[in-house]
Amino acid sequence: MLPHGVRPENQRRRGTLPLQTNESESDDSIDTTSEPGNAIFNPGLMDVLKVRFLLQWKLTTGVPEELVDMIIDAAEYWPSIEHTIDEQRTIHKDCDQVLLKTVPLCYDRNACLSLEQGSSPKQLPHRGTHPCRKIIFNLSSHDQGGRRRHHNMYEFSWTWFDTEVIHSAHEKSMYANGNEQEILDNERGQVRKHYTEADDLLLPRGNKLQVNGAHVSEMQHTTIVWDYRDDVKADSAEAHEIEKTRGRGRLTLDGRGVRELEVGDSIALWARARFPGWSNHVNRASVRIYWAV
Secondary structure, three states: OOOHHHOHHHOOOOOOOOOOOOEOOOOOOEOOOOOOOOOOOOOOHHHHHHHHHHHHHHOOOOOOHHHHHHHHHHOOOOOEEEEEEOOOEEEEOOOOEEEEEOOOOOOOHHHHHHHHHOOOOOOOOOOOOOOEEEEEEEEEEEOOOOOOOOOOOOOOOOEEEEEEEEOOHHHOOOEEOOEEOOOOOOOOOOOOOOOOOOOOOOOOOOOOOEEOOOOOOOOEEEEEEEEOOOOOOOOOHHHHHHHHHHOOOHHHOOOHHHHOOOOOOEEEEEEEEOOOOOEEEEEEEEEEEEEOO
């Protein structure tokens, strides 16, 4: 079995983004037929530790640790944890919701539950202070539909998704009695907020995760990949083109969101909608985070 990163679908060049979106060859067409299957092998933590052990200690001439690190990263052979919601959500005007919060980086949920007993949660094995290597977001969503779909359907779309980093989430009370708790303001959109022109959250910004195609009632299945090696500059022509034709935020294309994530940080995935008559219909969402060991 080939390691995850050496499979053909994972080959990449520095400075390019392997963007899998809901577009086909035509800019204004959308895959609304079936949700893409996950054929990628995602190794577990013990798989990665075993490979490291074999490389360092079971070969005739052991591979130096620094070279093992390079081999593991080149193969993208990293453990990961996926966080998923399968319940349908409808977010109406100004009733933004957190769809999910990831378990703090390099912790598991059971470790975080130890906070309930007043003990410090134990970290999972990891390499360095910034071990995150890749984040994959999968979204199945659409807006309210109606009216005519425009060629540049990601422009003037008022339903979208944002991410928010919760720093040192492992020190917060994310869980109580085994259940996830609300630790952000108005996570479930219980209170309709009134956004003004002075509010940064009135419209989708350059750091948005993804906007829905405007006036599309069919389900859109979108995959967004953040990689620590990404380096598309926000002010480049390429970034503006990606934002225009694929609906991604141009400020999320340089890899900083991955490289700057620290051990213990969590990512909150927000769904938003603005203006009368607009609504964000979410069928499924997931976030998978990979880190180096």
